[in-house]
Amino acid sequence: MDIRFDNKIVVVTGARDGLGRRISERFLERGAKVFCCDLNGDGLEVVAQQGATTKRLDLTDRDKAAAWVAEIEQAAGSAIDVLVNNAGGWAHAKPGPIEDVTDSEWDTVMAINPGAAFGMCRAAVPGMKRAGRGRIVNMSSGAGIAASRTKLHPYTAAKHAVVGLTRQMAAELGEFGVTVNSVAPGFVLSNAFTKADWDRYSPEAQQAHRQGTFMRRIGEPDDIASAVMFLASDYASWITGQVISVDGGR
Ligand SMILES: NC(=O)c1ccc[n+]([C@@H]2O[C@H](COP(=O)([O-])OP(=O)(O)OC[C@H]3O[C@@H](n4cnc5c(N)ncnc54)[C@H](O)[C@@H]3O)[C@@H](O)[C@H]2O)c1
Known part of the structure; x- marks a missing residue:
């Protein structure tokens, strides 16, 4: 399957x-005009050297996220074609019982996962609706579908929220030619x-993890x-509101 994105405006967080x-x-390899951001600027130069336009940006500031979307639309002279809400993670929250979860852990993990995706979607969707086309892909996780081996309450709740946002937006945006889906990675x-993290597993635990995956x-x-x-x-183009597990089969 030769998928090309020549001159498409693609945003990756x-x-x-x-x-x-x-x-x-x-x-970039497939011809897209790619705009990237990250909270931490170190490393963004790698994609900049390959042709991406990059910005250091904290997506928990939704006004700044909206300003960045406007900047991209102005530079491109069009709406965003593809928005990939990849930013997220568990922000060093500690696994443990619910009574030990701090307000800060909860608020931070919610802010950088569904919060960041929400801010970017709210800003980018009006342009997509006007254009009558768009693709949104939200990064969830196996922890967005079921309880997680990570034992991270905020992360599991946050990734479930990413899935909920995906489904609700898909229901609303289909009539405008916009699809909204989620990719739920396994451990990568x-x-x-x-x-x-992987190196801390014992050889036996690594083997058990591989054996517990259909693709080994x-x-x-x-x-x-x-x-x-x-x-x-x-x-x-006829797939929307879906969560695709990409985990080798678990
Ligand atoms: N690697 C895995 O095994 C795995 C599994 C399931 C889901 N995921 C999800 O995939 C995505 C990418 O994961 P990764 O493994 O590449 O981790 P990663 O930490 O390398 O990537 C996440 C990026 O998001 C950025 N980010 C965090 N908060 C931000 C903010 N407020 N504003 C802007 N950028 C911010 C981080 O700086 C980081 O560069 C994440 O959403 C993660 O939860 C990863």
Whole structure:
């Protein structure tokens, strides 16, 4: 399947490293005009060198997120074609019982996952509606579908909220030619942090994890990026409101 995005306006959040970087690279390779942001600017130069326009931006400031969307639309002279809400994570929240979850952990994780996706969608959707087309892909997680092995209450709640936002927006935006879907990754060796996490597993635990996966291997960023490419493409024009697990089968 040769998916091209020639001259499409593609926005990827959380792109300094990990899945966001690889997703951005795949869109660039396929001819898109890519705009990337991240809270942390270190690493954004990697996608900038490949042609992306980058911005250091804290998406929890929704006014600034809206201003960035307006800036992109003005620079592009058109609406955003593809919005990938990839930014998120668990922001160093600690796994543990619900009574130990702090307000700060809860508020932060909600703000950077559904909060950031909400702010970007609210700003980008009016342009998509006017254009009569658009693709939104929200990054959830296995933790957005069921209780998670991470034992992170804020993260599981936040990713379920990403799924809820996806479904509700899909119901509203279909008539405007806009699809909204979510990719739910399993455990992926996406960056130094997840690789260090994996290295802390004993060899037996690593083997058990692989054996518990139908495909008998750990995920790579390209596994996730491929699903995003498909959902963002014309091949997925009648798919909306869906959550696609990309986890090797678990
Ligand atoms: N790697 C995995 O195993 C895995 C599994 C399931 C879901 N995910 C999800 O996939 C996405 C990417 O994960 P990753 O593994 O590449 O991790 P990552 O930490 O490399 O990527 C997330 C990026 O989001 C950015 N970000 C966080 N808060 C932000 C804010 N307020 N404003 C702007 N940017 C912000 C971070 O700086 C980071 O670069 C995340 O949403 C994560 O929850 C990852």
